[in-house]
Amino acid sequence: QIKQLCPDPPLFLLWSGPSEISYNPRHKKFLREHQDFPQTKVVGQDYCMVMMLQRGMTRPCKMTNSFVHAPHNQLKDVCSWAGTHYRRALRLSKAAFSATTCNLQGISQGQCRYSSQTGQRQILINCDSSGWPVHFEESNFM
Numbered sequence: 001q002i003k004q005l006c007p008d009p010p011l012f013l014l015w016s017g018p019s020e021i022s023y024n025p026r027h028k029k030f031l032r033e034h035q036d037f038p039q040t041k042v043v044g045q046d047y048c049m050v051m052m053l054q055r056g057m058t059r060p061c062k063m064t065n066s067f068v069h070a071p072h073n074q075l076k077d078v079c080s081w082a083g084t085h086y087r088r089a090l091r092l093s094k095a096a097f098s099a100t101t102c103n104l105q106g107i108s109q110g111q112c113r114y115s116s117q118t119g120q121r122q123i124l125i126n127c128d129s130s131g132w133p134v135h136f137e138e139s140n141f142m
Contacts, residue, residue: 026134030125033057034136035075036067039098048102048114061104061112064138068123069098079127089126090137096120101138 032055042050052058057065068075074082074097083091100118107113126135 024128024130024132024134026128027132030133030136031072034066034068035070035072036100037069037071039067039069039100046114046116047100047118048116049112051100052102052112052114058112061107063104064101066099066101066123066136066138068136069100075123075125075133076131078123078125079131079133083125086124090124091127093123093125095122097123099123 036051040047040051051067052062052065077083078091078093082095083093086092097120098118099121100116102114102116105113105115124137124139125133126137128134
């Protein structure tokens with residue numbers, strides 16, 4: 001009679017979903033810099049000033065940055081069926097996403113001052129060889 005030492009595999013061996021994200025620093029940076037879902041509600045202050053400060057993009061002041069207001073899986077899908085090859089290694093989303101673009105207007109009293117423009121737009125991203133978004137291409141696709 002053969003004894004089964006481990007009749008059922010531990011659950012952590014069966015799960016290979018979003019935890020993979022934690023092993024991809026470029027993808028984590030992409031999410032920190034470009035995903036805001038659901039969109040953060042900012043009361044009494046400018047959305048871009050708050051977000052750029054919270055996400056650590058004000059030392060030095062980043063010139064331009066966009067936040068896409070979409071779930072993680074929709075952004076990842078642009079790397080496959082929801083996007084098309086654009087040029088070089090870039091993927092253009094087939095659908096428009098809600099996004100806010102922050103543009104540096106200047107520095108006042110040591111603080112970055114941003115203007116914001118929110119709208120629906122296609123996005124351009126670069127994906128790594130595993131199909132994870134790792135770079136957002138700032139563009140004029142507004």
